[in-house]
Amino acid sequence: MTIIRLGVLLMVVSGFARALITLPDVQPATFVLPDLSSKDGNSEPILESAFISGDLTREVHSATAVELNNGDIRVFWYGGKREGSKDTAIYSRVFSNTTGSWSDIHGAMDRQKVTLDTRRYIRKLGNPVAVVKGDELWLFFVSVSVGGWAGSSINLSVSRDNGSTWGPVRRLISSPFMNISTLVRNAPLLTEQGDVILPAYHEFIGKFSELLRIDSNGAVTGKYRISHGREAIQPAVLPVDSVNAIAFMRNTSAQQPGKLWFSHSQNNLADWTALDPLTLPNPDSAASVVQLDAADELLLVFNNHPTERDDITMAWRPTGDADWQLIHQFENLDGSEKIHNPFSYPFLLKAGNGNFHLFYTWKRKHIKHVWFNRAALLNMRIAAGTDS
């Protein structure tokens, strides 16, 4: 055996030994469960709405929100001349929990910052979602270098001052195919291990949902597939116990369109049931869901039509085996108006004080905010005949 041959063998053995020693020991994810106890003592109903995105940009879309540690609500959306234009940026403002007023709108992220920080040419930004992790606010959003949204990649930036300023943007690597076509839309979950579970989806060739596991350094360390094929995207995921979650998904199926998809994990985030169509319709559009007083008592906001986004409706499901009941319609297009997809991308947030904040895209021109409390919710249920 020559010295070179022996040297190469030693290099191989030591290299692989090093990799084996440093192989990450990934523990099964256990969720940090939300506090579902009702805290709203206000017996007076609150049901207020307002356009909150101002007139900085001609078009706006895809609002999401997060409750900050001080109880304020920070909302994010993206806007620009139009959906795919180069001037799209992510905007944000804060709703004060104490005064009920809004802060000024400010730009949270633009493509110049993302280009500089990720050292990649960036053409447009979109779909922000945020989560509070300890004292930090983590903002995930997608960026596109070439092509349409199918060419998206996910980025992460962290704020240590509740979103007033943002740290360096880092790129999440979530696909081996030039890292394109992974997007986000719905709220992340936290785990006891300190990780973030980020609901994500793909829409390049396949249209499917999955969960990304992101460690405390902001690196993707695991993936769990919820669906496959070209059936379901934009998963809205809720934990039902420490190891299981449920997911509601937008229906993109050509074979079985028109119904909202549902799936639940089976004691393992890598093992999800086959897609199950709910009785609720879905016109290939995003839906949002929150838990009320129990893990299986749900409020869901969606477009209540199999093909059109002409309304924004809320449904209530009292228990896991009960039927969905329609309890309120926030929007309904006047029959005389001819607008394509006027109402879309609802995002419902349940705040710690028991109030609800709903955000959605209004005719692409505004982000509309609807603020209601438990008493208003009870009134909606009574009016809908689901409660007495």
Place this chain on the structure above:
Amino acid sequence: MISSSPMLTGLSAALLCIAWATLLLPVARLPLAVRVLVMISITLLVMLPAGNDPGWYTVRGIFGDSSITALFFYIAFILQQNFSWQLYRNNELVLLRWLLPVTALLLYPFALGLTRFDSYSLGYSNPWLLAILFIMTLLLWWRKYYFLTITLTAAVVAWSLQMLESHNLWDYLLDPVFVVMVALTWLKPALSRNHTR
């Protein structure tokens, strides 16, 4: 770390561009001085700012980061085609032309959602994937395919050091641009014959 160093990331994008130019353009037929000039020009074009940002921002934005195996191959390919420095044996290139498409078939369709099974997710911390790679690398060593042996080992070590942005072993082993390039060297045997003149 490659991805944390702008210089190294820029150079890896330049390597990608030079390798593609070497493959697609008749560079090998030019005099040595012109070849060197072409390579320097490409490097400058990629590294220097064009507008607000260096050219490699665009290369990286479109194609992503090259895998470690791709970087090794690009260096060897450029040296072999332009300077007749033989870093890999022809048998190794033949094997790579089989191995890479087969691996790509095992990875990309599943990563793009063909089935519930996602082979890409095995790349985060699966010891069996590492074991298979180890056996494969030992077999390559046994056959005296030292370029492939060293390349695979380097990819695994780079992964253990997290030298790229990705924490997934697959991203250190292959990338689509590399797969297409190796496939093109297969489809264009005349190009790979140039260096044997």
